[in-house]
Amino acid sequence: MSSVQISPSILSADFSRLADEVNAVPSADWIHVDVMDNHFVPNLTLGLPVVESLVKTSPRPLDCHLMIADPDRWAPDYAEAGAGSVTFHVEAAHAPIRLARSIRGAGARAGMALKPATPIEPYEDLLPELDMILVMTVEPGFGGQRFLDVVLPKIRRTRQLIDRHGGSLWLQIDGGVSAETIERCAEAGADVFVAGSAVYGAQDPDAAIVKLRQQAEL
Numbered sequence: 001m002s003s004v005q006i007s008p009s010i011l012s013a014d015f016s017r018l019a020d021e022v023n024a025v026p027s028a029d030w031i032h033v034d035v036m037d038n039h040f041v042p043n044l045t046l047g048l049p050v051v052e053s054l055v056k057t058s059p060r061p062l063d064c065h066l067m068i069a070d071p072d073r074w075a076p077d078y079a080e081a082g083a084g085s086v087t088f089h090v091e092a093a094h095a096p097i098r099l100a101r102s103i104r105g106a107g108a109r110a111g112m113a114l115k116p117a118t119p120i121e122p123y124e125d126l127l128p129e130l131d132m133i134l135v136m137t138v139e140p141g142f143g144g145q146r147f148l149d150v151v152l153p154k155i156r157r158t159r160q161l162i163d164r165h166g167g168s169l170w171l172q173i174d175g176g177v178s179a180e181t182i183e184r185c186a187e188a189g190a191d192v193f194v195a196g197s198a199v200y201g202a203q204d205p206d207a208a209i210v211k212l213r214q215q216a217e218l
């Protein structure tokens with residue numbers, strides 16, 4: 001069985017029809033929800049009340065990516081709201097170990113995200129506390145940006161660290177993932193692929209997921 005998972009980002013969906021948009025992608029493994037607070041990133045999207053509603057209507061578990069300045073305060077609330085996975089940015093977290101434990105304690109998978117210029121090596125000892133590492137392949141804040149090839153070596157190094165620790169963590173990438181870039185990322189060792197514009201900008205979003213998955217299955 002393939003370990004490839006596709007997590008379409010609703011950032012590129014129609015926010016006035018979110019329930020329909022999440023139901024339009026039955027081939028998705030997760031629904032990626034980008035929470036932005038206009039402090040950690042220069043953009044503002046949605047927050048806890050929308051996640052609490054989406055949890056009830058989404059056919060797939062929610063993969064919440066918190067691009068917020070105070071994840072220590074807010075991330076556990078997303079887990080308690082019923083998100084399947086909650087990812088905080090290490091650049092913003094004050095106490096990442098305590099935070100990962102409280103996310104897990106509330107019943108969600110704990111993810112830690114790295115901006116493109118943040119190295120993974122200082123955080124190697126945290127891997128046992130985590131279920132997923134998210135390596136950003138664009139600067140966080142907006143959908144539809146160009147994939148940053150310069151991050152590929154970090155994806156490879158992160159895969160090596162994960163394998164050294166037993167290989168149970170997932171390695172997610174987010175930003176500029178498309179039919180043109182997904183194979184490079186899979187080859188570098190990613191196994192969970194976030195795609196916003198490549199899915200919701202397509203004529204048939206579900207068919208786009210099927211195609212991306214085929215391309216990532218090496």
Ligand code: DX5
Nearest residue numbers: 009140141143144176196197
């Ligand atoms: C960007 C977000 C992404 C975004 C990706 O900060 O974290 O999840 O939706 O969009 P695309 O796939 O269009 O680059």
Ligand code: ZN
Nearest residue numbers: 034065174194
């Ligand atoms: Zn995201």
